[in-house]
Amino acid sequence: MKFSFKSAVWSVVYLLLLLSLLTPLSVLAIFFMMIPGVILFASLPVKSFIWHLVPVAIILVVFSPIYLLLLLLFTLPAIIMGNAYKKKKSALFALMAGSGAMLAEYLLLLLIGSVIFQFDLSSYIDDVVRLTIEPLTNTSSQMVNGFVWTPEMTQDVARQTQLMIPFALVVTSLVMALITHLIARPILKVMGVVVPKFPPAREWRMPRALIWYYFLALLFEVISRQSDGTYWTMIAVNLSPLINLGFMIQAIGFFFFLSHAKKWNPVVPYLLAAAVFFIGPLRIIGIIDLAFPLREAISKPKR
Structure with a gap:
């Protein structure tokens, strides 16, 4: 041994x-x-x-x-x-x-x-959310902060948390x-x-089919708004963040590729990568990079 x-x-x-x-x-x-x-x-x-x-x-x-x-x-x-x-x-x-x-x-x-054990995850999450939000419902804290937290808000938070379990x-x-x-x-x-x-971050690329998944997620979101059931809502709530995460990874890869091609300061792509997580619209760069040959156009030698 x-x-x-x-x-x-x-x-x-x-x-x-x-x-x-x-x-x-x-x-x-x-x-x-x-x-x-x-x-x-x-x-x-x-x-x-x-x-x-x-x-x-x-x-x-x-x-x-x-x-x-x-x-x-x-x-x-x-x-x-x-x-x-x-x-x-x-x-x-x-x-x-x-x-x-x-x-x-x-x-x-x-x-x-x-x-087997009759464990109800929905009830457990509901109890945890209510226990966590309980200080917000305290009368004295509402008077001091001038903010009123209603039971309906607690119910909405618990529902959204339950829907996001697959994504989590x-x-x-x-x-x-x-x-x-x-x-x-x-x-x-x-x-x-x-x-x-x-592989180096500049080589990161997501499958181009992610764009079609994006349109599919938009379709699910429309269906969920027109239906009362939670099935379509759960699909839409969980699928969209996962696809957006893919676009963020694509955008980060593009920024590193661009920095490498233009010979920028090595710190720049890291700052842009961090910005992708805090500035949501930056993921559009990832969508464009997937839909169009941006990297090929940038790396194409000039005549």
Whole structure:
């Protein structure tokens, strides 16, 4: 069995992260949960990887059996992502595989919770929103601030939050996989495991079909406004932000390409990339870049 001090350390890190999930630190720790598992699986043979998890599982059982479920929850996506590294797949493939596995597990947990344990996510979100907004409904705070928060506003916030659950799950899964890749890749490189990196930002391009998805999202939005059901509304509410995120990535890629072609100061594209997240209309650059050959026109040699 392959054993080293470094791999033992990462087993301990995995144990501590798992134990932190039932504490207030879980809000932050959850985004780093796949890192130890990915590093261990990508750097060790399968049998050695299993033996590194055995003592972690034994210690977790001592604290609470629920930790075993958490161990399984985050280990499976880590194995899928680590296996992509072992097979020398592209960074994008590893990202999509890891985030897709994590998203599938989230959906499976929601299904199990609702069917077996009768867990009502809508009621839970409604209670959390009401508890969070309760200070705004306090009479004294309304008198001081001159702002009146009505029960109807609370109900609208709870409804919008419930509708955005799919989008939140997708983004959370993507962010977890992205953070895992950005941290695990240099660590694995030090450990002698070669992991492909993302292509330069100037080469980032989204599929041109995203434009058709954009028009489809607009159609869903029109349908949702004319119907009373929540099905079309949920599709429109979740599809539009995801597509806009794609346009933002396209715009960022264009800014880096333009900076590289015009030989601007290296700081400029980073400032423009940050502006894309705060200035919504800038994503139109991404739409134009997808619809028209802007980059080809810029890189075309002048006669």
